[in-house]
Amino acid sequence: MPPLSRQSIGEVLSRVAERLSRDWSDAAPPVDLLIVGGAGGLLAGYLPPGRTTQDCDVMVWSPADARATDLWRQLDEIARSVADEFDLPPDWLNRGAGVFEHRLLPGWTERRIVLIEHGPVRFSSPSRVDYLALKLFAGRDVDLDDVLTMRITRDEAAFVRRTLESWDANHFAAHTVAGTLERLEAVVLAQEETPS
Structure with a gap:
């Protein structure tokens, strides 16, 4: 598997957003996903374009209720399908960074940068700080x-x-x-x- 570049990260996450927005119930709340790690830094332009990563670390911050479990299930299914399409490992989209969710600085939601938006689905990056x-x-x-x-x-x-x-x-x-x-x-x- 080739490493993920800024361009390929944008392509695969756009595909995920497109499919998730199609599958996500119209009655459900918007989906806000925070991309962190190397993928978030590359996509936001914080890291040099030559830098690559092996995966995309994601945190779900909306919906934050019981529907988050359904969202993860759908997201996992879509990510596996996209992995086949783009020749990525099945775990290329992971939520291991979720352990750092409580370490986001106060006010981060107002400072975040929306990178990809498709229907009710948004992928954002933390602000630079x-x-x-x-x-x-x-x-x-x-x-x-x-x-x-x-x-x-x-x-x-x-x-x-x-x-x-x-x-x-x-x-x-x-x-x-x-x-x-x-x-x-x-x-x-x-x-x-x-x-x-």
């Missing part, structure tokens, strides 16, 4: 490399820092916030040492 924050939370080498490639601005770093420092122990364990803040400071320092 929210995407950077998710990458810092994840903290893997590939995530931190992406943050360095994106060159976080002073304003973005200050926004992420302020937001994280305002979270209390009920929102996150102190070590999770502290670790993310440490990664943020390390990235800012690395950028200062290697100007663009």
